[in-house]
Amino acid sequence: MIFFVFFACRSSKVSVEDTSVDVIEDSSSIEQPESSSELVDIDEDGFLEGDDCDDWDPDINPNAVEIFDYIDNNCDGIIDYDGTFSGSISMVATAIYEGVPYSFSQTCSGSLERERGATNAQIVCTIDMSQENADILLGNEVTVAVESTTLHDSSWQEDWMVTSSDGWDTPMAVEIQWSELQVDLGEKIHIEGDLDSFSLDMSVEGDLYRE
Ligand SMILES: [Ca+2]
Ligand SMILES: [Ca+2]
Ligand SMILES: [Ca+2]
Ligand SMILES: [Ca+2]
Numbered sequence: 001m002i003f004f005v006f007f008a009c010r011s012s013k014v015s016v017e018d019t020s021v022d023v024i025e026d027s028s029s030i031e032q033p034e035s036s037s038e039l040v041d042i043d044e045d046g047f048l049e050g051d052d053c054d055d056w057d058p059d060i061n062p063n064a065v066e067i068f069d070y071i072d073n074n075c076d077g078i079i080d081y082d083g084t085f086s087g088s089i090s091m092v093a094t095a096i097y098e099g100v101p102y103s104f105s106q107t108c109s110g111s112l113e114r115e116r117g118a119t120n121a122q123i124v125c126t127i128d129m130s131q132e133n134a135d136i137l138l139g140n141e142v143t144v145a146v147e148s149t150t151l152h153d154s155s156w157q158e159d160w161m162v163t164s165s166d167g168w169d170t171p172m173a174v175e176i177q178w179s180e181l182q183v184d185l186g187e188k189i190h191i192e193g194d195l196d197s198f199s200l201d202m203s204v205e206g207d208l209y210r211e
Contacts, residue, residue, distance in 0.1 A: 089206035095137040139166030
């Protein structure tokens with residue numbers, strides 16, 4: 001009987017209590033996590049990682065001098081002598097036909113693309129057919145071109161292929177020379193080529209500029 005009374009008293013207390021609580025949030029008192037986008041200068045070269053294209057190497061930064069090493073030293077997006085170049089190239093030629101020499105002169109368009117050393121270049125000459133026997137000896141178009149070659153320096157000599165729209169082709173020794181990286185970031189290329197064969201002499205010369 002004593003047990004019954006104790007139980008009855010306890011249950012009446014619990015049933016009438018309201019346990020709900022209003023929670024008041026104060027956002028100013030909540031600590032925000034530190035921003036993860038905060039820029040740092042890991043290599044301590046004076047440039048934050050947003051402007052420094054290699055924040056682990058103090059020799060690479062926007063104030064560095066571009067040198068030939070397959071790396072973008074000065075963070076301008078251009079590696080060494082990379083780029084697209086174009087310009088005018090002069091072509092002169094002398095060809096023998098039935099024992100008689102005929103001379104030709106033409107202004108041609110040159111272009112060169114270099115990306116991480118891989119280079120394609122061509123000179124396209126649309127021949128002025130009013131020149132005597134141009135149709136027989138040169139054809140409507142002569143190109144001097146090289147494809148998929150890799151440049152390892154600022155000057156370079158290699159055989160390019162001279163091809164006529166008439167169907168013949170022959171190699172020409174071509175030398176190209178970039179202007180100094182330290183002077184103008186290598187924005188100019190000088191091109192000279194010579195072909196000296198039994199029936200045809202041809203030379204090309206001119207400058208291409210970074211576009
Ligand atoms: Ca840095
Ligand atoms: Ca750096
Ligand atoms: Ca470089
Ligand atoms: Ca560069």
